[in-house]
Amino acid sequence: MKSLAVWTIKGGVGKTSAAVNLAHAAATDGLRTLLWDLDPQGAASFYLRIPPGMEGAVESITRKRTALADLVLPTEFDNLTILPADFAYRHLDLALDATKKPRKRFAAKLDGLADRHDLVILDCPPSVSLVSETVIKTVDAVLIPVIPSTLSMRTLHQVRVFISEQGRGADVLPFLSMVDLRKKMHNELGLACLADPAFLTVAIPSASVVEKMGITRAPVAATLPSQPAARAFTALWREIRERMEI
Ligand SMILES: Nc1ncnc2c1ncn2[C@@H]1O[C@H](COP(=O)(O)OP(=O)(O)O)[C@@H](O)[C@H]1O
Numbered sequence: 001m002k003s004l005a006v007w008t009i010k011g012g013v014g015k016t017s018a019a020v021n022l023a024h025a026a027a028t029d030g031l032r033t034l035l036w037d038l039d040p041q042g043a044a045s046f047y048l049r050i051p052p053g054m055e056g057a058v059e060s061i062t063r064k065r066t067a068l069a070d071l072v073l074p075t076e077f078d079n080l081t082i083l084p085a086d087f088a089y090r091h092l093d094l095a096l097d098a099t100k101k102p103r104k105r106f107a108a109k110l111d112g113l114a115d116r117h118d119l120v121i122l123d124c125p126p127s128v129s130l131v132s133e134t135v136i137k138t139v140d141a142v143l144i145p146v147i148p149s150t151l152s153m154r155t156l157h158q159v160r161v162f163i164s165e166q167g168r169g170a171d172v173l174p175f176l177s178m179v180d181l182r183k184k185m186h187n188e189l190g191l192a193c194l195a196d197p198a199f200l201t202v203a204i205p206s207a208s209v210v211e212k213m214g215i216t217r218a219p220v221a222a223t224l225p226s227q228p229a230a231r232a233f234t235a236l237w238r239e240i241r242e243r244m245e246i
């Protein structure tokens with residue numbers, strides 16, 4: 001099983017939209033995919049029509065004997081399951097901090113999912129916290145959406161420093177998010193980003209069909225597969241699959 005966290009310290013940059021659409025693309029590709037909604041806001045769960053709230057959500061991560069796998073739910077898509085968000089995740093930092101070896105515990109919990117899944121995608125909250133630190137130290141790769149703006153690029157630098165300081169060797173996979181090619185700055189900064197070999201080459205366009213996921217409550221490819229944004233998420237997934245050697 002491979003694990004991929006979608007994370008950055010910026011909010012509103014397309015993490016959840018990417019997590020949901022990429023999880024759907026991976027599932028469509030035949031991988032048994034689990035989307036883990038770690039953000040107490042529960043947007044990923046909402047997009048997949050899964051009501052948030054699970055009894056014992058935090059304990060299932062921090063306590064040794066409770067099985068995380070018991071909380072996994074099916075979605076309406078083949079091969080795609082979800083660990084829904086719970087508002088109690090807002091206390092996950094404190095709970096992890098009170099756990100003896102939080103990273104080891106988290107890693108064991110993730111391992112416990114390996115027999116039934118080929119890929120876990122974690123939709124993370126936009127914070128620098130013990131939760132994100134623990135996730136980053138555990139997963140195989142961190143996917144980072146970057147809107148082509150000077151501030152986003154500065155954030156990417158901070159995030160990279162943070163990840164390298166954690167020092168457990170997760171692959172860093174930045175990609176361009178919400179790109180609007182009518183904007184000169186998006187063109188210029190987008191090209192500058194793509195000169196960096198770490199960047200995934202597929203960019204996700206700014207598109208109203210992605211915004212409308214709040215209404216359709218489905219991945220874009222499930223409702224409008226021929227839209228450029230749907231094709232872009234599929235292409236981005238294929239590139240990630242290759243980079244992660246899945
Ligand atoms: N490619 C895109 N094109 C247009 N709007 C987008 C795109 N990706 C995300 N959005 C919109 O931007 C907002 C934040 O996106 P979201 O995926 O929730 O980001 P995050 O998880 O980083 O906070 C949402 O309203 C979403 O619909």
Ligand SMILES: [Mg+2]
Pocket residue numbers: 015016017039043124
């Ligand atoms: Mg989000």
